[in-house]
Amino acid sequence: MSPVSSVERQRWDVVVVGAGGAGLRAAIEARRAGARTAVVCKSLFGKAHTVMAEGGIAASMANANEHDDWKVHFRDTMRGGKFLNQWRMAELHAQEAPERVWELETWGALFDRTPDGRIAQRNFGGHEYPRLAHVGDRTGLELLRTLQQKTVSLQQEDHRETGDHESRLKVFQEFTVTRILKDADGRVAGVFCYERESGRFLVLEAPSVVLATGGIGKSFKVTSNSWEYTGDGHALALLAGAPLVNMEFVQFHPTGMVWPPSVKGILVTESVRGDGGVLRNSDGERFMFDYVPDVFKEKYAETEEEGDRWYEDPENNRRPPELLPRDEVARAINSEVKAGRGSPHGGVFLDVSTRLPADAIRRRLPSMYHQFKELADVDITAEAMEVGPTCHYVMGGVAVDSETAAAVGVPGLFACGEVAGGMHGSNRLGGNSLSDLLVFGRRAGLYAAQYAVSGAGGVVEADEVDAARTEALAPFDGGGENPYTLHQELQQTMNDLVGIIRREGEMAEALERIGALRERAGRVAVEGHRQFNPGWHLALDLRNMLLVSECVARAALERTESRGGHTREDRPAMERSWRPVNLLCRAADGGVVLERVRTEPVRPDLLALFEKEELAKYLAEEELEA
Amino acid sequence: MSTYQARFRIWRGDAGGGELTDYTVEVHDGEVVLDIVHRLQATQTPDLAVRWNCKAGKCGSCSAEVNGRPRLMCMTRMSVFDRDEVITVTPLRAFPIVRDLVTDVSFNYAKAREIPAFVPPAALGPGEYRMRQEDVDRSQEFRKCIECFLCQDTCHVVRDHEENKEAFAGPRFLMRIAELDMHPLDAADEAGLDRRRAAQEEHGLGYCNITKCCTEVCPESIRITDNALIPLKERVVDRKYDPLVWLGKTIRRRTS
Numbered sequence: 001m002s003p004v005s006s007v008e009r010q011r012w013d014v015v016v017v018g019a020g021g022a023g024l025r026a027a028i029e030a031r032r033a034g035a036r037t038a039v040v041c042k043s044l045f046g047k048a049h050t051v052m053a054e055g056g057i058a059a060s061m062a063n064a065n066e067h068d069d070w071k072v073h074f075r076d077t078m079r080g081g082k083f084l085n086q087w088r089m090a091e092l093h094a095q096e097a098p099e100r101v102w103e104l105e106t107w108g109a110l111f112d113r114t115p116d117g118r119i120a121q122r123n124f125g126g127h128e129y130p131r132l133a134h135v136g137d138r139t140g141l142e143l144l145r146t147l148q149q150k151t152v153s154l155q156q157e158d159h160r161e162t163g164d165h166e167s168r169l170k171v172f173q174e175f176t177v178t179r180i181l182k183d184a185d186g187r188v189a190g191v192f193c194y195e196r197e198s199g200r201f202l203v204l205e206a207p208s209v210v211l212a213t214g215g216i217g218k219s220f221k222v223t224s225n226s227w228e229y230t231g232d233g234h235a236l237a238l239l240a241g242a243p244l245v246n247m248e249f250v251q252f253h254p255t256g257m258v259w260p261p262s263v264k265g266i267l268v269t270e271s272v273r274g275d276g277g278v279l280r281n282s283d284g285e286r287f288m289f290d291y292v293p294d295v296f297k298e299k300y301a302e303t304e305e306e307g308d309r310w311y312e313d314p315e316n317n318r319r320p321p322e323l324l325p326r327d328e329v330a331r332a333i334n335s336e337v338k339a340g341r342g343s344p345h346g347g348v349f350l351d352v353s354t355r356l357p358a359d360a361i362r363r364r365l366p367s368m369y370h371q372f373k374e375l376a377d378v379d380i381t382a383e384a385m386e387v388g389p390t391c392h393y394v395m396g397g398v399a400v401d402s403e404t405a406a407a408v409g410v411p412g413l414f415a416c417g418e419v420a421g422g423m424h425g426s427n428r429l430g431g432n433s434l435s436d437l438l439v440f441g442r443r444a445g446l447y448a449a450q451y452a453v454s455g456a457g458g459v460v461e462a463d464e465v466d467a468a469r470t471e472a473l474a475p476f477d478g479g480g481e482n483p484y485t486l487h488q489e490l491q492q493t494m495n496d497l498v499g500i501i502r503r504e505g506e507m508a509e510a511l512e513r514i515g516a517l518r519e520r521a522g523r524v525a526v527e528g529h530r531q532f533n534p535g536w537h538l539a540l541d542l543r544n545m546l547l548v549s550e551c552v553a554r555a556a557l558e559r560t561e562s563r564g565g566h567t568r569e570d571r572p573a574m575e576r577s578w579r580p581v582n583l584l585c586r587a588a589d590g591g592v593v594l595e596r597v598r599t600e601p602v603r604p605d606l607l608a609l610f611e612k613e614e615l616a617k618y619l620a621e622e623e624l625e626a
Numbered sequence: 627m628s629t630y631q632a633r634f635r636i637w638r639g640d641a642g643g644g645e646l647t648d649y650t651v652e653v654h655d656g657e658v659v660l661d662i663v664h665r666l667q668a669t670q671t672p673d674l675a676v677r678w679n680c681k682a683g684k685c686g687s688c689s690a691e692v693n694g695r696p697r698l699m700c701m702t703r704m705s706v707f708d709r710d711e712v713i714t715v716t717p718l719r720a721f722p723i724v725r726d727l728v729t730d731v732s733f734n735y736a737k738a739r740e741i742p743a744f745v746p747p748a749a750l751g752p753g754e755y756r757m758r759q760e761d762v763d764r765s766q767e768f769r770k771c772i773e774c775f776l777c778q779d780t781c782h783v784v785r786d787h788e789e790n791k792e793a794f795a796g797p798r799f800l801m802r803i804a805e806l807d808m809h810p811l812d813a814a815d816e817a818g819l820d821r822r823r824a825a826q827e828e829h830g831l832g833y834c835n836i837t838k839c840c841t842e843v844c845p846e847s848i849r850i851t852d853n854a855l856i857p858l859k860e861r862v863v864d865r866k867y868d869p870l871v872w873l874g875k876t877i878r879r880r881t882s
Contacts, residue, residue: 044677045735046773047685061753102752108744108809110762110769117756135766141684142769153743165739197724226679260656266682371682374701376656484668528673531640532725535672 007201007465012038013452014445015191015206017177017233020048021140021434022417023212024147025100025441026448030210031154031169035449038204039151039171040193042228046148049214049226050437053140054269054367056122056132057438058431059097063114064121064130065314070094071609072128077432078610079295080126080325081395081425082564083579083618084246087602088402089423093432093439100438101133107153109146111135123274126325126429129314137269137367143434175202177232178540179468180209180240180413183458188240188412190460192468196537199530201472203465207457208448211237211398211407211415212441216250216552219545220391221488221495224256224267230541231548233419237398238547238587242407243595245421245582247396247548248555249565251428252500254329256390258347263375265390268350268368270430272385273322275364276311277352279333280384281341287348288321291332295574295617296324327427327564330389334500337388347388353381389500395428395565396555397421399584405444412457416444426564475539478525483539486524490517490545498553502568507557514553518546518590550592551585558583558594576620601626629654630709634662636674637716640725646714653704659715660688660699663727675726683845686774690727691716696776696843718779733791734775737799740829742821744806745813761810768805768854770846771798777840777850783833794830797840797850803829804854807861822862831858 014030016023019041030037041048062068073094078085101119105111111133112120121130135142155165162168174196181203183189190205213233217225234244255268273279281287289307292300300321301307307320322329333348343349352361358381362369365380372378372385398415399408400422407413417437424432475483497510521542526535561575562568584595601623607615616624632653635646651666660678667674678688681700688699693714707713721729777797784790795803806812807821814821825831836859838851848854 043679043685043687044731047679047687049679051685051772052680052682099752102755105755106746106752108806108812110757110766110809112766113757113759113762115759117758135769138684138770141772145769145771149743152739155739156743159739197728226681226685228679261654262657262661263682367684374683375658375703482672484672488668526672532675532728533673534667534675 007203007469009203009205009460010038012036012204012206014038014208014210014448015040015204016210016212016445017191017236018048018212018214018417018419019045019171019173020050020212020214020417020437021143021147022437022441022444023048023210024144024151025438026210026212026416026445027169028147028150028154029442029445030449033446033449035208035452037169037449038206039169040175040177040191040204041171041173042176042196043174045171045173046144048144049228050144050434051141052224052226052267053143053434054137054267055124055271055274056134056139056431057097057101057143057434058124058127058131058429059101059133059435060094060131061098061101061119061121061133063118068129068131073097073131074606075609076127077429078425080429080432081427082574083425084563084599085425086402086422087606089440091606092402092443093423093436096439097435100435100442104143104146107146107150109142111142122271123319123323124430125270125273125323125329127431132274132431134271136363137271137365140434172202176537176540177236178472179464180236181460181464181468182240184461185458186241186410187456187458188410189458192465194472197532199533199536201469203460205460206452208412208414208452210444210448211413211419212417212444213419215394215418216545216548217391217394219490219494219549219552220499221491222256222265223391224253224265225391231544232541233415234397234551235544235547237407237410237413237415238551238585238592240410240413241587242410242413243399243584243586244396244551245399245584246426246555247394247421247551247585248559248583249395249426250391250552251326251393251395251565252330252389253392254326254333254389255350255387256392257376258343258386258388259345260376266371266375267390267392268385268387269365270326272350272352272365272368275352276355277322277350278320278355279322279329280349280351281336282343283341287336287341288324288329288332291328291335292321292324293328296328300324325427325429327567330500331567333387333389343386345386347386349384350387351384353383358382393418393428393433395421395424395426396551403443404447405440406447412451414444414448416440426566472540475524475526475536478539479523481520481524483524483526483535483542486517486521486542487538487545490514490549493517494549494552498549498556500567502556502566504557504568504570507553510553511550511557514546514550515591521546547587547592554592554594555583555585576618579618579620580623632662632704632709633712634666635712635714636663636666636727638674638726639723641723644723646716657704658700659692659702659704659713662704663699663715675724675728677728684772686772686845689718689774689776689779691719696780698774698776698845701845718775720779720785731775734773734778734796734798737795738802740795741799741802741806742814742819742824744809745817745819747811747813748816750811755811757810764808764853765805767848768801770848771801772846773798774845776843776845780839780843782837782839783830790830790833794833797834797855800825800829800831800834800858801848801850801854804858807858822858825858826862831855831862834859
């Protein structure tokens, strides 16, 4: 082994981990605020999971319905999250989303248009008005490409001034960060990473580190997430001493593909329902009418006729229950399949072919048309799709300050996008993810830059680098466990025991299995050398997936109620007494410990946006009295 | 559900050289080539290097050549092959090898940096952009590009002519110029930037002789040649030989 001094070090002001929408938006802002900024990402630049986002960006621009404004958006977001949202984040998000979308146009984005030339907006689950700016069903690609091209344009400016494209903003593509490094006072001092192509190690020293690594879906067997979603940022934060919040809340998107097996879990956009698609069981019934929960009773149509009229006349009719928030629809599909009313391959039918003309489907849902045609031999303009729930998003994440995106307890650490917790409460509304990553990506970049140029931050300790290096190389001296086998066993465990419907005994069993897997992961072994070796990469990602899975299982076992993305068969009711309670996860002795904390009381002027009767359904007794 | 054993030949090696290696591997109903590559990793050769992300044809990471044709592995179904056919998977030929199926695609990122960005119109602030759908349709088609670089790989201008890479941006980035040139609010002209002249003189548009190879391999079915490259060539001609036409167009665009 060569000495530590051989590990190359570079000095930057801000390091952003992740180059999806949140990471790039943060990097753009940090660079514009004067910080020399490095972006580190596991894939090639422009391939991040953001490209998979289909439906749109929620922003109350009021282009499609003049009654929309940030207050309505805020209300919808809080309802969707069952009032567990970090309310100041939900407020900032609703207020700033329109500016963030318009800004993208000035960077070259081309959204679909209204007849009078403004940005078109479409309906989505849980949103009172048509609110999603979109480009067909490939909105995420448009957003990511726009941010990528803005990044390049800043590099072009820097090239004109300094002769070097990468003097102020550099993307380290196909690098993986394995540790956040801290100084002797516990402040962030940089990151340790390896280059996937060559296996060489690199230390980026910086006083500010922004985590923008996305989610955790690859711990589950059926997921819409790509291989990158191994909970890296969640784990890096935990290992650096920062707590995670709300980790029990995992969103199962109601509509993933269910057949053929190799594509099981791939997303079918909610736009299919937003544009008129309906859900039916094997008896041909639109079963969603049977699944409208009490808290939403007044807001959804009671008959198919009323639901159908709403598409044309939303002022005088209520929306169809296919457009309930995702947690409700996913549970309903799960129940129908369990009751024996599922489709041949274990899903339900999603049909847009009887609702829109074929050419409108091809124009509005081109990716869906293509995806089903190419991968499943299904023509969605002529027949129904088979769909079922798929692990899609984690509401939980790094506990952050609402204004600055600063992680709780670790100076210099910031988090934004899916890796940050709080914003979405117990369930995220569709469309609120792309707006989240723009609003809080910008904030994280801005405050990370301010913190960095204020002269904070210390020196990377040599023994921290040494330890990170030893940890990264350990799989080459491992004891024979196959990383792919361990990964598959973890995915099966999480899917079966901590999935969409949870039970106390199963979650306890999951924790035992995760413990055993962690022990085996200590003996994981890889073949070959360090140059572009997927087995080695997976071996290192396992640490993160196991840590995050334990957080999910432990928090889920602790929260003895059902709310949003956390449904317990043995505790089926939402309990108002749990409303003001957050569960924080912290790393301890190789595992995870939980702490209950009280949430900050919702500001009175925000509470005043709701009817008293509605608040009484959500808030705990003591909150109502106050 | 039926299962069979398929025969694969996969290129293994690195910049120093390599060879096709034979594998026999299980295949299930509905699978794609990328599934088979993953099964090989999990069961036979854990260090087989491959890029992939979304597995749904949206990210453009898993580009390779399957039986000599540039394709996305995630969108190539096993059912298109005969069961007794040997399936050969090789890395993209136009780019340097890193390892196994992974190539060095930095050429594309270097070219991307040479294309001047969208120039926002000075008079319009955020939220004030007004564009008609029919005016953004054309550029939107080009923005469907997932940057899989299959067109860059297949284009004969560079595929077997390394020496042309310096002067030629390739279909993807010529299409990017067309996209910006057709953007209804791009203010390049006002900023003194002539995209058409640059396409011709700096990015090698003239090398393209519209054989449509790029269009054929595009997994997004973008009509690169017909809708981007040929119109761009025509605009270059307009610009070159008839400045009055160009001036007239510019004035009309400003006032509409």
